[in-house]
Amino acid sequence: MQVLGRHSDLWFLSVYCPICENEGLVAAILEKGQMPKLISDFSADDITRLHEIDVVDSKDALGLHDFLEDFDGDFIKLFSTGDGSDSKDFC
Numbered sequence: 001m002q003v004l005g006r007h008s009d010l011w012f013l014s015v016y017c018p019i020c021e022n023e024g025l026v027a028a029i030l031e032k033g034q035m036p037k038l039i040s041d042f043s044a045d046d047i048t049r050l051h052e053i054d055v056v057d058s059k060d061a062l063g064l065h066d067f068l069e070d071f072d073g074d075f076i077k078l079f080s081t082g083d084g085s086d087s088k089d090f091c
Helices: 044-051 058-070 075-079
Strands: 002-007 010-016 023-029
Antiparallel strands (some): 002 010, 010 023
């Protein structure tokens, strides 16, 4: 990540992943003081449940990277069970 510049509270960053060679531009507003109010569709139960799951770590990110590197975009084949139901149970 590289800071490209800023104007007042608006920062511009260049981000680059040396593994997959993707790059992007981020514009972020950073202000001192109170944290902004969180606006969400999640219920209190959803938030509690999400706090109980494992954090995504670098191993997870690399696993997804490896999967996407060979993924041909065929979601029908990906989610097909081979039994004609054309769905997988991920629970």
